Amino acid sequence: MRAAAALPRRSSRPSEPGSSSSRAPAPGASSSRAPAPGASFDPFDVDTDPPSRPELTPEQIGLCVDALAHFEYKGKRRDDLSDEFRSLSVSDIRHMKTISVAHYPVNREKNRYIDVLPFDDTRVQLKSSARPPNNDYINASFIKATENNRVATFISTQGPLVKTFGDFWEMVFEYQCPAIVMLTHFDSIKCDKYLPLGSERRTYGDYDIKITKTRTDSHHLQLRDVKVQNIEARFILYSI
Numbered sequence: 001m002r003a004a005a006a007l008p009r010r011s012s013r014p015s016e017p018g019s020s021s022s023r024a025p026a027p028g029a030s031s032s033r034a035p036a037p038g039a040s041f042d043p044f045d046v047d048t049d050p051p052s053r054p055e056l057t058p059e060q061i062g063l064c065v066d067a068l069a070h071f072e073y074k075g076k077r078r079d080d081l082s083d084e085f086r087s088l089s090v091s092d093i094r095h096m097k098t099i100s101v102a103h104y105p106v107n108r109e110k111n112r113y114i115d116v117l118p119f120d121d122t123r124v125q126l127k128s129s130a131r132p133p134n135n136d137y138i139n140a141s142f143i144k145a146t147e148n149n150r151v152a153t154f155i156s157t158q159g160p161l162v163k164t165f166g167d168f169w170e171m172v173f174e175y176q177c178p179a180i181v182m183l184t185h186f187d188s189i190k191c192d193k194y195l196p197l198g199s200e201r202r203t204y205g206d207y208d209i210k211i212t213k214t215r216t217d218s219h220h221l222q223l224r225d226v227k228v229q230n231i232e233a234r235f236i237l238y239s240i
Contacts, residue, residue: 046213046223046224046225047213047215049217049218050217050218050219097119097120097121098119098120098121099117099118099119099120100120101120101137102117102118102123102137102139106134106135106137109163110137110138110161110163110164110167111139111158112139112158112159112161112190116139116158117139118139118140118141119141122141122142122143123137123138123140123141123142124138124140124141124142124155124157124171124175125137126138126170126174127174128170128174128206138157138164138167138168138171139157139158139164140155140156140157140158141155141156141157142154142155143155155175155177157171158191159190159191159192160191160192160194161192165192165194165204165205166204166205166206166207167205168204169194169205169207169228170205170207172228173207173228173230180226195209195211195224195226196209196210196211197211198211199211203231206230206231207228207229207230208227208228208229208231209226209227209228209229210227210229211224211225211226211227212225212226213225
């Protein structure tokens with residue numbers, strides 16, 4: 001699975017029609033830098049490593065030790081863990097929320113799994129005016145992290161299918177997602193390859209996608225700077 005964050009996008013200088021992004025170094029560059037002293041860390045800057053983690057207090061260490069002991073205990077009693085999972089009343093949850101749009105015949109082939117479907121009231125709706133009526137479906141949901149909205153809303157979505165690549169990038173473009181967090185590997189079971197991993201540019205539906213930079217950070221995370229361009233609008237909205 002992979003999640004796209006629906007946060008306010010980072011500011012960037014406007015680009016001329018058809019031009020490259022203002023920050024597009026040579027593809028494959030792997031250099032990094034630490035934030036300047038006193039400067040705040042920009043989590044969307046692919047060139048900077050996060051600051052070092054502060055030391056934990058004795059109380060925090062104690063909580064971590066207790067949590068680890070709990071998980072180790074659970075891990076040794078896998079049958080109990082399975083029984084606990086099965087005891088969760090999925091039917092009660094489904095009675096509280098409706099899932100109907102995902103079951104429409106026209107939308108069934110857009111779902112990777114038959115049992116991982118978005119609720120009607122929290123599903124993401126594609127907004128393009130060029131779409132036919134009642135064709136706004138994508139298997140994705142808005143996720144509210146906190147009730148008071150102190151943490152921005154996220155979009156949780158399935159690993160794109162080949163037939164939904166265009167829908168995925170349309171969603172990223174329309175909701176101005178500044179980051180895509182991929183939580184699985186590329187394969188035909190969980191997630192098809194929805195972006196070009198080399199230096200070439202690829203077109204998915206109405207969107208040109210190009211990776212301008214790739215590097216691995218100090219935590220072994222693979223970071224990619226991606227340029228997204230709407231073909232019809234002829235301008236670059238932003239880099240991810």
